[in-house]
Amino acid sequence: MTTILGVAEAVLYVSDLARARQFYVDVLGLAVSADFGDACFLQTGQHSTIILFDLVALEKRVSVIPAHGAHGRGHIALAIPSAELDVWRERLIAHGVPIEHEQTWSQGTHSIYFRDPDDNSLELIEASHYPLVWQRLNA
Amino acid sequence: MTTILGVAEAVLYVSDLARARQFYVDVLGLAVSADFGDACFLQTGQHSTIILFDLVALEKRVSVIPAHGAHGRGHIALAIPSAELDVWRERLIAHGVPIEHEQTWSQGTHSIYFRDPDDNSLELIEASHYPLVWQRLNA
Numbered sequence: 454m455t456t457i458l459g460v461a462e463a464v465l466y467v468s469d470l471a472r473a474r475q476f477y478v479d480v481l482g483l484a485v486s487a488d489f490g491d492a493c494f495l496q497t498g499q500h501s502t503i504i505l506f507d508l509v510a511l512e513k514r515v516s517v518i519p520a521h522g523a524h525g526r527g528h529i530a531l532a533i534p535s536a537e538l539d540v541w542r543e544r545l546i547a548h549g550v551p552i553e554h555e556q557t558w559s560q561g562t563h564s565i566y567f568r569d570p571d572d573n574s575l576e577l578i579e580a581s582h583y584p585l586v587w588q589r590l591n592a
Numbered sequence: 593m594t595t596i597l598g599v600a601e602a603v604l605y606v607s608d609l610a611r612a613r614q615f616y617v618d619v620l621g622l623a624v625s626a627d628f629g630d631a632c633f634l635q636t637g638q639h640s641t642i643i644l645f646d647l648v649a650l651e652k653r654v655s656v657i658p659a660h661g662a663h664g665r666g667h668i669a670l671a672i673p674s675a676e677l678d679v680w681r682e683r684l685i686a687h688g689v690p691i692e693h694e695q696t697w698s699q700g701t702h703s704i705y706f707r708d709p710d711d712n713s714l715e716l717i718e719a720s721h722y723p724l725v726w727q728r729l730n731a
Contacts, residue, residue, distance in 0.1 A: 455683050458719045459637035462669035463602035486725045498598035499726045519692045519705045521713040523664030530601035553658045566658045574660040580597045586625045587638040
């Protein structure tokens with residue numbers, strides 16, 4: 454018996470870690486659980502985290518942890534309560550963050566897309582979305 | 593009131609989507625919830641998903657969904673039950689997947705690192721790890 458319970462860590466690469474950290478703390482209200490100077494851990498709910506890596510520092514890093522790093526624009530979707538869609542949109546606008554796109558999925562759930570300071574694509578999606586996918590998969 | 597409940601989608605970029613899909617289905621036992629030819633959705637528990645994107649196809653894609661894509665080696669950690677650490681290690685070995693590294697964290701939790709066919713860094717981490725981080729953050 455082997456089980457995957459969920460995504461524990463999702464990663465984005467950034468060019469200015471202090472700027473990125475400030476964005477995720479101020480705009481998304483995330484708490485920093487660790488900051489090693491070249492990597493900043495932002496807790497996303499009880500069971501997962503985002504890790505922001507300074508891409509230049511990462512490429513010079515000597516560590517027992519297996520190496521990784523990618524150039525370009527990453528993507529992460531974060532789950533939010535459906536009841537908070539409107540307040541999340543207002544919060545982004547209040548912080549001067551442009552809403553790039555909004556999408557309603559076939560499941561009836563809704564997403565809001567915007568960018569972080571490194572042009573990574575961020576999405577806020579109703580938390581009910583993947584449980585609905587899961588139900589269909591296991592029907 | 594704005595809340596982030598967790599990571600809903602984490603992304604990896606691959607050069608051969610069919611090969612990558614087979615790895616994630618066979619080695620990790622994940623179920624495919626959608627395959628669009630240039631993107632394959634693999635359900636990871638009830639609340640999250642991994643999306644594998646064909647990087648070459650993604651760069652040619654015309655879509656209303658905001659663009660992204662990165663070259664290099666990504667990283668995702670997946671939560672597993674602590675009781676399954678040994679069977680997961682055996683499963684990887686049985687599939688001929690080399691264990692690149694194992695790590696015990698200061699929380700007492702443990703991770704197993706390996707690579708997907710595109711050299712992305714994958715990690716299996718005890719599901720108790722981030723709840724322990726969360727407890728400390730909220731103490």
